[in-house]
Amino acid sequence: MRWRKTKAGEAPAAPRSTRSRMLIAAVTGAIGVFAFAPFGWWPLQIIALALLTYQALRADSVRAAALVGWAFGFGWCAAGFHWLYVAIHRFGGMPAPLAAVSIALLAAAMALYAAGAMGATAWLRKRWPLPLPAATLLVLPACWAAFEMLRGWLFTGFPWVTAGYAHNTSPLAGYAPLLGVYGISWLAAVTAGALPLLMHPFRYKAIALVAAIWVGGFGLGRVEWTAPSGQPLSVRLVQGNVALENKFDIQHIGNTLRMYQQVVTSAPADLIAIPETGVPLFPSQLPPGYLDTYGQFARRTGSHIVLGMPMTNGPEYSNSVLGLPPSLAAHTYRYDKHHLVPFGEFIPTGFRWFTNLMQIPLGDQTRGATIQAPFPVKDQKVLPNICYENVFGEEIAEQISLTGATVMLNVSELAWYGESIAIPQHLQMSQMRALETGRPMLSATNTGATVVISPRGEVVHSLPLRQAGVLSATVQGMSGDTPYIKLQNKLFLALAALAIAGAWLWSRKPRG
Known part of the structure; x- marks a missing residue:
């Protein structure tokens, strides 16, 4: 025709x-x-x-x-x-x-x-x-x-x-x-x-x-599509603004550890989160008593603390978040990233020569389980995802369907992409995840965008890009399944x- x-x-x-x-x-x-x-x-x-x-x-x-x-x-x-x-x-x-x-x-x-x-x-x-x-x-x-x-x-x-x-x-x-x-x-x-x-x-x-x-x-x-569930949470999302050139430099790591420790323990909240690999060392490499300081603060104030940090699995390691509850009776929470970035977090077969041309730390990780339990925070269930994982809506929807999570939390390190359009594009994807699931999305990043997104996909609270700060807000968890949660x-x-x-x-x- x-x-x-x-x-x-x-x-x-x-x-x-x-x-x-x-x-x-x-x-x-x-x-x-x-x-x-x-x-x-x-x-x-x-x-x-x-x-x-x-x-x-x-x-x-x-x-x-x-x-x-x-x-x-x-x-x-x-x-x-x-x-x-x-x-x-x-x-x-x-x-x-x-x-x-x-x-x-x-x-x-x-x-x-x-x-x-x-x-x-x-x-x-x-x-x-x-x-x-x-x-x-x-x-x-x-x-x-x-x-x-x-x-x-x-x-x-x-x-x-x-x-x-x-x-x-x-x-x-x-x-x-x-x-x-x-x-x-x-x-x-x-x-x-x-x-x-x-x-x-x-x-x-x-x-x-x-x-x-x-x-x-x-x-x-x-x-x-969804309805409020439980009581609102007070949250504090920390944006450290640590220069990527210094983040894994042994001469600067001490300053980074002290900064996050001081900021996190400066005020209580139901949920306090720092970015992906905000703590850039394995637990065994940390100064004696470092994690105990967070745990003591959590127990003293009733806060739940989420630390982005690498964790070991025997000889292997993963990109993880560690959740410290306020009760000694509760288990320490751990979430391991399962959808890894090719070349940045895992090496595809036959491409080690390519990744050897770059100097990217923590570049050959192990995957976590596809379905992992949320972090219980009072009467809410907070489901973490790490950086690139928020791009995969069907995976997040399936996790919510099987776990009943009421709040999503993304921790990211986006300083890798400088001042480019990657940061607002990543935020746009987080907004789509909130729209698909009818749940709020919290995002704690090193340099931005650190935000609170409503279940309708709107950015309701945010910090300026590339500035250190703490985003304090109140967030209402949501329950109920959208059709997308049920069917992906x-x-x-x-x-x-x-x-x-x-x-x-x-x-x-x-x-x-």
């Missing part, structure tokens, strides 16, 4: 080459980064996906469509996580040219998922064959979101700049408690697929579909499968 008609007597325009389509797609994908935090221009993301839809479905072959998708994905990913350069060059010590090549190769690999989505769409459209509205409204959105989900799972996953995150403040955020971030990606792609149909006879139905989606999101955003991504996948089935049925209809 043609996208436009030529006037009588008018020579048809020469078809655009695949290379030119790829160039347009790459630039469009790169511009799409402005849809995410800290910029937040979410309509731009829908426009970018609409341009991708147009360029991919105008390509003259399945291979060409896949190449267009790859180019878009490369621009999208290279712009979306270029900040990794800061970690591996400035702090990891890798030579600048090799660091730049590494980021480009990673973006090229992640772009294969977008290539798969566009190639699958073009293949299905050719095989069945599909009318244009079926391709843009049913097949392409389902393929796009499904391949995004695959990117977040395969080879441990890297779901950074998933399209749905751009909509944590748009009306589509109302679907987060039902469909999660990938479901929002799907609905955003449906909206984008309607734009190329504005000059098509199907345009009024497409507009009606999009209007229903967005009005539905607006209405769902007003539904209270199953509902989205079922609806995406129905969309594909609907497209097939559409292709079987007789055409008059």
